[in-house]
Amino acid sequence: MSVAAPEPGRNMGQPAPRVDARLKVTGEARYAADFPAANLAHGVLVTSSIARGSIASLDLGEAKAVAGVIEILTHDNVGSAIKPLPFGNGSATSISPLTDAKIWHDGQIIALVLADTFEAAREAAYKVKATYNAEQPSAGFGSAGAETLPAVGQAQSHKEDPAVGDAEAALRSAPTVIEVDYSTPTQHHNPIELFSTTCVWNGDQLTVYEPSQSVYGFRAMVAKQLGIDIGKVRVVSPYVGGAFGAKGSMTPRTGIVALAAKRINRPVRCVVTREQGYTTATYRAETRHHIRMGAGPDGKITGFSHEGWEVTSRPDSYVVAGTEASARLYGYGAVATKVNMVRADRNTPGYMRSPPEVPYIYALESAMDELAIALKMDPVELRRINDTMKEPIKGYPYTSRALMECFDQASAAFGWAKRNPAVGSMRDGDWLIGMGCATALYPTNVGAATARVRLSADGTVRVQTAAHDLGTGAYTVIGQMAAERLGVDLAAVTVELGDTSLPPAPVAGGSNTTASVCSTVLIACDAIRDKLFKSAGQPNQGPVKAVLEKMGSGAIEEYAEWIPPGAPPDAIKKLYQGASTLKGGLEGEKMMCAFGAEFVEVRIHARTREIRVPRIVGAFTGGRIMNTRTAHSQLMGGMIWGIGSALHEKTEIDARHARYMNRDLAEYLVPVNADVPQVDVILVPEEDAEVNPAGVKGLGEVANVGTASAIANAVFHATGRRIRDLPIRIEDLLDV
């Protein structure tokens, strides 16, 4: 046991090392762009340098003259060969490059150069000359021409703004009221594994190698884009080098590369550059928030109002609408919420780790701190007073909620009691010290899933399901579930994932994989046990080893389907067709959530004002913890990301041209090791039999929720300056 592999507590699995760790550190694990293909051609994208208008002309002369160039795909020769996909349901955007001359955003794909070598393709790509009919673009908030609309009525994903009671009246009569605005910046995922697509045709059969969080989803989307039968397509993605939501919905590149491979009758690989990834994939759009909160002298919140604004693209109604979570987090009295979208000339945003919660809970948890200060109350106590086992909108119960247990354990480990609450009162030499805390929560989503498990007479087990391991440890925890259920060693279990030739599993989104897939594997394993022990005529208990010898056949194989309560009966059929149905969370009549509490210490230099985070402590509950090592790693990584979103991350936009500026990891900052000297994770034991058969709450996304507010709160404690616009940087704390 070690810090990285904590001793399992109650209802926690062993910290088994990742089964694929050795493959990964030795380079044996094959990522999408590593698959060999005979006679491979290389594709390099050319992207637009304007954000709005149309292509006037493309001069390909010089590019085609480069030795080794095979073909260049443009809107002139692609056109209707690609069918534009509507936005949503697995399609990242309705913008369909190369189908016409229109430019919707900066960095839109305008050509795909194909050549015998990567070098030749890249050289030719530099030589493609585009001229444009440019129009003045709108970059986002505050830009002329940006259009603000209520999300309800526009966005598929947000049907209703949660509200209850008369919030205006409650706010009018509350003795203490705060009214504050917050904002969060544009952020990009920057998974270390670049986006890529490799397409290989064999007759009319297409195989796509692409890093994906949804192989069945990608299969359905690319088939639609090409107008072919979904049965003709296989999508392969066994390892993914980070995704964070960026590889969840398919982008139009996939079909373009497939079409290219068909046209030149050769396999084609296209690896997108880091810079191009900023505009040809998705991102977290900037948000704004207006919050009002009223409370009585006892700290009880009587009125809460949260209005949000989110940037989206011109044609697509993407919103995250985190008021669904902020409106239900505490036992407020009356609640009013509203979400607005702001259409601008930008690529369509998309899911990024805790899409709704990161911006909206940042605003809420900062407001909670401001309210605590207005009430002269300890911020932990304010949360205790407003803690609730029932969400306030409809009064639906939480299946389990140990938020205050998390606060108590984290605060003890952190030493919160030693904090002097007076602002600016703590100092170590030239460094001002501040301490802050915040709540984290993430809905427990579950999706219909399938899995096939095979127990062979030699005691080995094979689990097959088209789930995805994004580096999180899915191979390992799924294997652990089978090993535990069947009573075999983890080493005897082989897990196969990330391939549409396997039974389908949901998109690796909303932290549902462990909950959904482990539940389904559990059902399959139990069915195997049933058969096995029945045929052996023995009571069904203990490891299967004991009865294997009596097994008449060479193997027992069980295919299981699991449909979570609330999901439609055709959820499995839909899953085969590429659509995941996620349920649970805050959707039904039972609130299912993972919770956490995070405490941070910040140090700010009294003169030069740089902000550092010497330590952070988080305590979390996630129902059954399958593996304390992988859980610890997710939670630690989440908090580190939270530090980045508070202090470092921001995609800069040239507002005159609606173009991203810092499109690489030298200029788009994330925390490095020196920025995270101490990150402590506490796993608080919890049992929740109601969430799903496995009793698991996903932990992939909860930990970067709340972190930014804990840091903002700590910065206030250190300096007396309330910085409400993220990221908090040196200029915010200097007197200019």
Place this chain on the structure above:
Amino acid sequence: MRPFLYEHADSPERAVKAGGQFIAGGTTMTDLMKLDVMRPEKLVDINPLTHSRAGQIEVTDSGIRFGALVRMAQAEAHPAVRSSYPVIADSLKLAASQQIRTMASLAGNVLQRTRCEYFREVSWPCNKRVPGSGCSAIGGVNRQHAVLGTSGDCIASYPGDFAQALIALDAIVETTGGPKGLRLIPFAELHRPPGNTPHIETVLEPGELITAIQVPAGPWTRRSRYLKIRDRDSYAFALSSAAVALDMDGDTVRQAKIALGGIASVPWRATEAEAALRGKRLDEASATAAAEAALAGAKPQEHNAFKVPLAKQTLIRALLETQRMEI
């Protein structure tokens, strides 16, 4: 990348004769070639010179001589550099990442190019990349840009760290292949402010090779340090930095050598600050006066006004911390 010729050079003469763009560690060159910003027709790989005097550090009583191909990591770890020229060791140690410092040469380091994003993406107008095309950073995103030494044609900041230590310590650059063969260039004259020719960054002639950098000894080198302020604690360019070397008589400044980084178009010697301190007692008040003098001519842009107070605070802090150094 575009195709290019490639040649190895195992002597300075051959390197000069080859007549191409030098490549040493390649951490700037290959980066900018991949971005299509630099398009050399011929690369002359000078790494074979590492095995000659150009790869060595020579320490004598009169100073220190760094061969042009000494790696950043090698210089930062050198015991004499650490003990007698801490400002140099700090400026290297706080730069880039360990991996880059292991590759990157000292001459390449001082010639690294600006991080201006408009310069690094070829679709933008940029006077430095395409003379006469305009400066996109003026009126654009310019948080990282310079407040000193800018012009109406370019406001890019010089991004490096080591150069501040060199200019403060009156370093001299040895070159060969220039108009008159061998020459010695005061480091302070190596970089040219942008004026109306921002594409010409140094006084080096095309094909002129830096062979070494000399740093003269002086009573100030031991009491010296480099303070770098940045958005994160490692692997980030300076928002503001100060190289300070002090020759003290008790609390009185005999001589101060000061350079500022992250805020100027070129490595910036703060002569006004030095003058303000000469013969004065070093304390909060005199340090503040020196910082005011150093930034008197600052010209902020829309997003970088904070660099003015930040640079002042950086210098004050660096002066007071250098004063307190135990040597």
